[in-house]
Amino acid sequence: MRIRVVSSREEIFTLNPNERIVHLAFRPSNKDIFGLVETCPKIEVIQLPKSYMATVSKSIEMFLQIQRVQLIEGDVWGHRKDINEYYAIPSSVIEKIKEMKIEGKSTEEIEKKVAREGKLNPGMVAYILTKETPA
Incomplete structure (x- = not known):
């Protein structure tokens, strides 16, 4: 992305x-x-x-x-x-988001953790979450 x-x-x-x-x-x-x-x-x-x-x-x-x-x-x-x-948003960040989603983590938890580790804003993490991971 x-x-x-x-x-x-x-x-x-x-x-x-x-x-x-x-x-x-x-x-x-x-x-x-x-x-x-x-x-x-x-x-x-x-x-x-x-x-x-x-x-x-x-x-x-x-x-x-x-x-x-x-x-x-x-x-x-x-x-x-x-x-x-x-x-470019690193593919490792997108993979991390997908992994956490599969593990059943809450959206808020994913946003918080990835924003802290990936230097992305929670809003951008939420966007990636909706675009890159199936519901």
């Missing part, structure tokens, strides 16, 4: 329309979010750093809900955009 890291407004309009998970490494305006959803119609998740989450307007939150796009707080730890524009 890959997260497309976007570090500037100008990059939004050059994105592949098939992107599903995008991390915005800048403080987006309402116009930026609208542009992102328009450019990437298949988008499922927008991830923002914690400090930027507080500045997202209620109207954008509602717009994203209507579009069925999750807004998740989180970071891409240690990622260097100049080397690769994608942050």
Whole structure:
């Protein structure tokens, strides 16, 4: 699973329309979010750093809900955009999530443990849990 890291407004309009998970490494305006959803119609998740989450307007939150796009707080730890524009979630983390699900662990328990060990936000772990593991 890959997260497309976007570090500037100008990059939004050059994105592949098939992107599903995008991390915005800048403080987006309402116009930026609208542009992102328009450019990437298949988008499922927008991830923002914690400090930027507080500045997202209620109207954008509602717009994203209507579009069925999750807004998740989180970071891409240690990622260097100049080397690769994608942050890859290690397959070992996804395997760990699948194992814990098979063991019958609760969703909250999986989110907490994997978030701590895998340096992922619990919201992203929850997304992986719904996408990668069958119900």
